[in-house]
Amino acid sequence: MAAPLDPVIAQIIPLMPMRDPAIMTPQSARDSLRALAAARAAVPPPSVAEVQDIKVKGGAGPLDARVYRVGTKPAPTVVYFHGGGWVAGDLETHDRQARNLAIETGSDVVSVDYRRPPETRFPGAFEDAFSAVSDVFNRVAEFGGDARRLGVAGDSAGGNLAATTAIACRDAGIKLAAQLLVYPVVDAVGSYADARENARFPSRADNADGYFLTRATMEWFCGHYLADPADAADWRVSPLRAASLAGLAPAVVTTAWFDPLRDEGAAYARALEAAGVRVKHHEGPGLIHGYFGMGDASEAARAEAKRARADFGALLARGA
Template sequence: MPLDPTYAMIRRYREVTGFTPLYKMSVAEARHADAETEAAAWDWHEHPEEVFDVDFTGPAGRQTVRVYRPRSDEPLPMVLYFNGGGFVVGSLSTSDSICRALSTMARCVVVSVGYRLAPENPFPAAVDDCFTAVKWAADHAAEFGADSRRIAVAGDSAGGNLAATMALMARDEKGPEISAQVLVYPPLHNDMDSKSMRENKDPMFFNVHSSAWFWNHYLANPADGDSPYASPLKAAEHGGLPAALILTAELCPVRDEGEAYANALSAAGVPVEHHDYPGLPHGFLAVAAKLQTSRDALALMAGYLRRRLGADPVNSTEDAVPATKERVPSGV
C-alpha cells in the first residue's frame, strides 16, 4: 500500500529541509535531534488528574519513574510503560503524551520507567533497570492508588522490546504477575533476516540501517543478542506469558518480527491480537496530533487494557483470539 498521505507530506518536508537520519549522527547528536523531534511532534494529549515523578534506588543508584493517575476514589489498574528510542535515545519525556493518553483513556495508573541508555550502559543495564522498576512498582502500588493485582506492561519500539522482556522475566522469576502486554512496533530479534528488514531502506524514516545502528550500540557483545531478554523472539518457550496486543506498521523494518512474535505466542497458547497498519512507517504514534489513525491506535490500546485489567480480565473471551495479520483502516 502507498505511504499514508500525512507521512507523504512529512517525507517531502524532510527532503526539502535536509533531514539527516540518526544513524548518520554521533550518539550525542542523535539524542539532541531526537529530543527536538519529540518536542515538536506532540501538541495533542489527554490530561490525567495527577502527573508526578518518584525516585527510588535502582541497580545503578537513583532511578526515576513518572506516574500518571486519573481521578478515582478506588485503586486503579497499573500499566508499566517503557519509552522507545532504540535503547540509545529517548527519555521519560519521549513517551509523555502516550502515557497521558493511556492513563486517561484506559482509566489506569501509568508508571513510565526511566532506564539507562547505551552505549554507555549496554545490555543488560536497561533490562535490569526496568525489571527493578516493575518489582518496585508492584510493591509500592498502593502508595499511588494502583492495584498490584492488575498489572500490564507496555511500550513502543525499544520500549516494546523491554515490555516483552519484562513479561518473560516476570514469568521466569515467578512474579510480579503480569496480566497483559502491549507491544507497539517492537524490535524482538537482533539479527533477523526478514523481508520487512530488507525492503525498508527509506532514509527519511526508521529503516534497516537505523535498526542495525541501535542494536550495535545496545549490544556490547553481539552474542548477547541470543539472550531472550535481548531478543524475546529467541526465547525457547513462549508459553505461560500474559495475553498480548501487538501493533505493527506495514512500512517498518521490524514488522515481520512483531508478526512472528504474535505467531509464536499464539502457538504457545497465549491469547494474541495483532494489528498491522497499512501505509505507515515505524513510530506512527508520534504523530497523533496530526493523524487520526494514530489516535485510533491509542484508543485500541486503551480499550484492550480496560478489558484485560477489568473486573474479570482472565476469563474474558473477547480477547482470546488467534494471532492475525489484521489490516486496520483509519476510523476503526
Template structure:
C-alpha cells in the same frame, strides 16, 4: 491489496529525525528526539488529573520515573518503557504517549527512564526494566493498588523491554494481566547487518529505508546497545529466541506496515499464540514506525493507537 502509505504521514516523514546513522551520535539522537517533542509545545498535551515525578528502583540504583493519574481510588497500573533505540528517548519525549495511555485505559501509568547505552550497555536497560516493574508492584499501594490488574507497555525498544520484562516476571512467578507491545524489537540476532538473518524478515528489505526508521539505523542502535554481537541471541534482548513463551501475560502486539521491524513483531505475535498466550495482533496498515506519536496529525494513526489501547484496557480490566 496493501493499504498505501497514509498521505498525511508521507508529508511528515521528511521532517522526522534519526535518519542518518553515518553522522548520528548518541547525544545527537537524544537531542533530536527532545527537539521533536519540544516542537509540539504549542499544542497543549492531553489534560490529566495529575503528573508526578518520582524515583523507582533500578538494577544499580534509583531511576527517574513519572506517574500519570486520571482518577483517585483503586485502578490498574501500567509500567511503561519509552522507545528510542535504547539509546535515546526519555520521560519528556514520551510524555504525550504516557498521558494517552493513562487517559484511555484509566490506569495509573508509571513511565520509567531506564539507563541507556553506550554509557550502560546490555543488559542494563533490561535489568532496569525488570527491577522497576518489581519495585512498582512491591509499592502498588502508592499506584493503582490492584495486584490483579498490572501490565507492562512500551514502544519500539520500550516494547522490547516490556516483552522481556514480562518473560522475567513469569519466570519469577509474578502475574501480569497484560502486555502492550508497540512495534517491538524482538530479534536482534545478526544486528540487522547479516543477510541471512535479514532474509527471515522480508520487511527489513521492503522497508529498509524511506519510512523514517531504517534498517541501517536499527543496526546503529543494536551496535550501541550490545557490547558483543553474540549477545543478540540472549532472550533478554531477543525475546523471540526465548526457549518458551508459555504462561506469559495476554498480549496486544502492534506493528507498522512500512517498518523494517514489522515482520519480527508479527513473528513474535505468532510465537505467543503458538505458545497458548491470548494475543491480538495489528498490522498497522498505511503506517510507519513511531505512529503512536503521530495521532495528533494522522487520523489513521490515532484510530489504530486508540484501538490497541482499548484492547489493552479490556485485558487490564479483566485482571489475572
C-alpha cells in the same frame, strides 16, 4: 493488497529525526528527539488528574520515573518504557504517549527513565526495566492499588523491554494482567547486518529505507546497545528466541506495514499465540514505525493507536 502509505504520514517522514546513522551520534539522536517533542510545546498535552515525578528501583540504583494518574479510585497500573533505540528517548519525549495510555486505559501509568547506551550497555536497560516492574509490583498500593491489574507497555526499544520484562516476571512469579508491545524489537540476532538473518523477515528489505526507521539505523542502535554482538541471541535482547513463551501475560502486539520491524513483530505475535498466550495483533496498515506519536497529525495513526490501547485496557480491566 496492502493499504498505501497514509498521505499525512508521507508528509511527516522528511521532518522526522534519527534518519541518517552515518552522521548520528548518541547525543545528536537524543537532542533531535527532544527537539521534536519541544516543537509541540504550544499544543496542550492530553490532560490527566495528576502527574508526579518519583523514583523507582533500577538494576544499579534509583531511576527517575513519572506517574500519570487519572483519578483517586483503584485502577490498573501500567509500567511504561519509552522508545528511542535504547539510546535516545526519555520521560519528556514520550510524555504525550504516556498520558494517552493513562487516559484511554483508565490506568495509573509509571513511565520509567531506564539507563541508556553507550554509557550503560546491555543488560543495563533490561535490568532497570525488570527492577522497576518488581518495585512497582511491591508498592502497587502507592499506584493503582490492584496487583491483579498490573501491566507492562512500551514502544520500539521500549516494546523490547516490555516483552523481555514480561518473560522475567513470569519466571519470578509476578503475574501480569497484560502486555502492550508497540512495534517491538524482538529478534536482534545478526544486529540487522546479517543477510541470512535479515532474509527471515522480508520487511527488513521491503522497508529498509524511506519510511523514517531504517534497517541501517537499527544496525546502529544494536551496535550501541550490545557490547558483544553475540548477546543478541540472549532472550533478554531477542525474546523471539526465548526457550518458551508459555504462561506469559495476554498481549496486544502492534506492527506498522511500512516498518523494517514489521515481520519480526508479527512473528512474535504468532509465537505467543502458538504458546497458548491470548494475543491481539494490530497490523498498522498504511502506517510507519513511530505512529503512536503521530496521532495529532494523522487520523489513521490516531485511530489505530486508540484501537490497540482499548484492547490493552480491556485486558487490564479483566485482571490477571
